[in-house]
Amino acid sequence: MQQPPRIRLDLPAQAYAAIYALSDIHGCHRALLEAEKYIIEDAARIPGRKLLMHLGDYVDRGPRSSEVLQHLCEPPPDGFDRYCLLGNHDDAFLKFLDDPRANGGWLDFGAGPTLASYGIDMTYLLREEGRSVEELGEAVRAAMPPAHIELLRSLPVAVTVDSIVFVHAGLRPGIALAEQTDEDLIWIREPFLSEGPRLPLLVIHGHTPVSRPSFVDGRIGIDTAVSMGGYLTVLKIAGGRPTILATVPADP
Numbered sequence: 001m002q003q004p005p006r007i008r009l010d011l012p013a014q015a016y017a018a019i020y021a022l023s024d025i026h027g028c029h030r031a032l033l034e035a036e037k038y039i040i041e042d043a044a045r046i047p048g049r050k051l052l053m054h055l056g057d058y059v060d061r062g063p064r065s066s067e068v069l070q071h072l073c074e075p076p077p078d079g080f081d082r083y084c085l086l087g088n089h090d091d092a093f094l095k096f097l098d099d100p101r102a103n104g105g106w107l108d109f110g111a112g113p114t115l116a117s118y119g120i121d122m123t124y125l126l127r128e129e130g131r132s133v134e135e136l137g138e139a140v141r142a143a144m145p146p147a148h149i150e151l152l153r154s155l156p157v158a159v160t161v162d163s164i165v166f167v168h169a170g171l172r173p174g175i176a177l178a179e180q181t182d183e184d185l186i187w188i189r190e191p192f193l194s195e196g197p198r199l200p201l202l203v204i205h206g207h208t209p210v211s212r213p214s215f216v217d218g219r220i221g222i223d224t225a226v227s228m229g230g231y232l233t234v235l236k237i238a239g240g241r242p243t244i245l246a247t248v249p250a251d252p
Contacts, residue, residue: 005182006086006155006156006182007156007157008157008158008159008160008177009083009156009158009159009160010160010161011051011081011083011159011160011161012161013162015049015051016048016049016050016051016081016161017046017047017049017050017238018042018046018048018050018051018236018237018238019050019051019052019053019161019164019237020039020042020043020050020051020053020234020235020237020245021052021053021054021222021235022035022053022054022055022222022232022233022234022235023054023055023056023057023087023168023205023206023207023222023223023233024056024087024206024207024209024223024225024226025054025057025058025062025068025226025227025232026057026058026059026060026061026089026226026227027058027059027061027062027064027065027114027117027227028063028068028232028250028251029062029063029067029068030064030252031226031231031232031248031249031251032068032071034232035234035246035248036077038234038246038248039052039077039234039245039246040077042236042245043077043079046238049079049081050079050081051080051081051082051083051161052076052080052081052082052083053083053159053204054072054082054083054085055085055087055204055205055206055222056084056086056087056088056089056090056155056168056186056206057087057088057089057090057168057206057207057223058072058084058087058089058090059089059090059093059114060089060093060109060110060111060113060227061089061110061113061228062113062226062227062251063116063117063251064117065113065114065117066117066118066144067117069148069151070145070147070148072151073145073147073151083156083159083166085155085156085158085159085166085167085168086152086155086156086157086168086182087168087169087186087206088169088186088187088207089109090152091186093106093111093114093152094149094152094153096137096140097137097140097141097144097149100133100134100136100137101133101134104133107122107133107136115140118143119143120139122136157182157185157186158177158180160177163201163202164202164203164204164237165177165197165201165202165203165204166204166205167185167186167203167204168185168186168206168207169184169185169186169187169188169205169206169208170184170185170189170192170193170197170219171185171188171192171197171203172184172188172191172192173191173195173196173197173198173199174198174199175199176199177199177201186207187207189208192219193208193221194217195217196216196217196218196219197217197218197219198218199218201218202218202219202242203218203219203220204219204220204235205219205220205221205222205223206221206222206223207221207223208221208223209223209224209225209228209230210223211224211225211230212224213233213235213244220235220242222235226249226250227250228250229250230250231247231248231249231250232248233246233248234246234248
């Protein structure tokens with residue numbers, strides 16, 4: 001199934017007293033809840049409305065993808081607007097749901113823990129019962145709450161707040177945001193990582209795991225590999241100044 005282009009949003013900077021961003025949760029539900037506690041506690045000291053940005057990759061690798069998606073289906077904390085971006089793992093999962101045969105590569109992309117979080121043993125169904133990939137896809141769709149699929153379909157690929165752009169992976173350097181493809185925004189690494197955006201923008205992104213947040217060349221990378229034994233980073237932007245609010249350890 002061909003997916004239409006994803007939406008891209010422009011939000012008014014003056015609407016928010018502070019912005020909080022985190023990326024690449026990858027099924028680490030406990031770390032997500034702990035990070036949110038830090039955010040809510042910090043935000044309580046700041047008058048005005050706040051923005052909570054999730055930069056994608058909610059599923060795969062970690063143990064509780066279904067609970068992460070359920071959490072994001074629920075209302076945001078009081079006093080917050082929340083926007084969740086599409087990550088490449090989220091996109092691969094949705095494409096599998098729409099056409100399992102054409103997108104079976106997702107099954108080797110950290111899918112096992114995601115399926116297990118919905119009560120599905122991929123190895124047993126495919127090897128022991130001899131189910132086809134299409135039958136596996138049917139089982140997954142039947143096991144998932146419709147709201148989780150609707151959430152995945154609704155995710156935008158970019159949110160802009162003044163001169164700050166939030167994306168999952170990055171931008172093609174020197175190319176206007178309107179000319180970036182969805183594929184660029186959710187998959188790119190090089191040359192973005194080496195060159196930065198080469199635009200009058202600050203890009204906040206995840207996707208490429210690093211041992212500590214990267215503040216370089218017009219970009220801030222905050223994927224610190226929580227699902228691979230690292231931690232979940234919370235970035236705060238207030239008064240035009242980005243800082244690290246908290247780092248939350250990986251789920252046990």
